[in-house]
């Protein structure tokens with residue numbers, strides 16, 4: 129017995145039953161390539177909607193649905209699970225773990241969920257409040273549920289642990305990480321027995337603040353190797369250090385290793401975090417572990433001294449690649465920092481790396497070690513000056529999955545350009561409970577303030593597919609999109625690529641040259657990756673529709689430049705003989721501008737802006753302009769009266785809908801300052817937004 133079990137063998141031999149999609153990236157290699165070819169270049173133009181299922185959450189949908197023997201298991205926003213007849217879209221059962229509404233603000237980036245794992249008749253998924261749940265795949269009944277966050281993780285006022293990534297299963301162990309590095313967190317992953325839910329091992333990705341044993345699998349490597357790369361007294365000792373594993377965890381049966389994609393530092397500010405000293409292992413790294421024990425095997429650090437939110441959590445893919453006449457089993461990786469890495473999957477040896485998007489923070493990688501050659505100006509926490517970084521905190525590529533086609537030899541990356549203005553917090557590191565704690569000036573970061581700089585920033589926003597040739601380490605061709613934050617990619621044996629876009633269109637492209645062969649109006653922005661499967665012998669392509677995630681939350685109104693849609697979250701599925709026609713017409717005007725109160729106290733609006741940017745902007749949009757996912761506060765009824773506003777923001781009248789109460793963070797005067805600021809912003813922008821609704825695309829001509 130090699131410990132794989134029947135499901136492990138089925139995933140390893142996925143191509144023997146290509147009708148299923150049994151794990152997040154379809155195979156352990158996470159290539160997101162399906163050999164199915166009933167739908168191909170010659171007939172994809174006839175693709176039709178086969179069914180759709182409206183979801184009960186109109187927020188970001190990032191899930192990869194699994195399909196096992198004709199049943200689809202889809203996770204949706206607020207950590208809900210739905211089992212659906214994959215041929216008809218009929219709901220078979222659903223499971224709501226009842227995540228408390230007031231914890232939406234404990235995560236940085238929308239209450240999303242990226243998917244489930246399947247093993248031996250059970251489906252597994254994580255919840256935003258930190259649980260891992262196993263359900264009977266047939267009935268949807270609870271088998272077990274565990275809290276993945278240990279008490280010793282110190283869930284304190286400044287710490288936060290949320291789970292939104294898909295669990296992966298290696299040799300009967302369910303492995304799951306979490307998010308939280310924007311608030312304060314110490315990253316770790318846990319492995320649970322798939323049958324019983326019993327904790328098997330745990331691995332912390334950054335050292336114990338006192339360099340003491342955690343009695344975890346990571347103890348020896350952290351104490352012997354990692355601790356020396358941190359200053360002993362930096363803010364990380366209180367703030368956790370970061371390194372959350374919030375997305376990619378991959379088991380590779382060829383090397384028999386588990387790979388973790390490790391996230392950014394906490395706080396972001398390297399000067400405050402580690403007194404400007406050390407590489408800070410294992411931030412921005414891939415770490416390889418033994419699946420049975422969690423024992424450390426190797427690591428490769430992509431971003432030493434992280435200060436840009438350059439997570440290496442982005443999808444880890446393995447493939448066999450001819451390099452200098454020899455086939456090597458490698459990891460290919462396109463993390464946020466903008467470089468495409470090829471790494472030996474067994475040893476972690478750096479083979480090569482090249483930027484797949486424009487980058488200004490490094491001029492390249494050292495050809496021997498793979499260490500970035502820094503632009504000194506990019507080390508803004510050391511220079512003390514502002515830095516307009518490309519990529520910015522959202523990366524050249526974020527959670528949207530890339531795909532590889534063994535037929536073309538190309539990797540297809542949903543790439544983007546979203547700059548970020550990095551500005552240090554002055555006067556030392558000051559954390560705020562329940563807020564992003566970056567060590568950056570929240571009034572100045574992100575998007576530049578002056579109208580000219582803002583216009584230039586909008587011009588810099590870009591989104592496209594890079595077809596990347598890993599053998600040449602060069603771009604083969606590209607498909608341009610309207611803007612950033614488009615969906616993940618699926619490649620198929622029909623020589624097709626499928627991708628949903630931020631502007632609400634679903635497309636099929638020719639995998640050999642990018643020609644646009646099919647598009648469908650899904651009416652709402654798509655950020656999730658499509659899957660394909662067979663039901664009753666017929667090929668379907670399906671995707672979750674729903675606009676959200678961090679991009680529209682934080683960029684707010686500017687995110688509309690990717691294509692304005694109003695969110696109606698759904699699962700949609702296509703086949704060549706689909707009969708479900710176009711989607712029904714829905715409200716396509718979004719949150720309509722409502723004439724605001726005329727009066728506001730201009731002595732209070734500056735502090736209101738400060739409080740808003742600190743506590744509200746990450747969800748309700750920079751400078752109070754919404755992007756159509758959560759309520760646009762400029763037009764909210766509650767800004768019309770001081771008490772009404774305080775009931776929502778201070779006392780939590782809307783906690784059931786995901787709006788936490790903030791009376792523990794701000795006093796009534798500060799909350800009223802925010803209301804005054806919102807009325808000011810509503811007056812400044814009302815006419816522009818009314819006029820914008822008359823444009824065909826609903827986007828203001830003058831942004832900002």
Ligand SMILES: O=C(O)c1cc(C(=O)O)c2c(n1)C(=O)C(=O)c1cc(C(=O)O)[nH]c1-2
Nearest residue numbers: 237240307308309310372374391522677678
């Ligand atoms: O540092 C972290 O712990 C953390 C967590 C998450 C998350 O859990 O979703 C994101 C990020 N960082 C992040 O940097 C990021 O760009 C991001 C985008 C998204 C998303 O789902 O839209 N999540 C996250």
Ligand SMILES: [Ca+2]
Nearest residue numbers: 309310392437
């Ligand atoms: Ca982060």
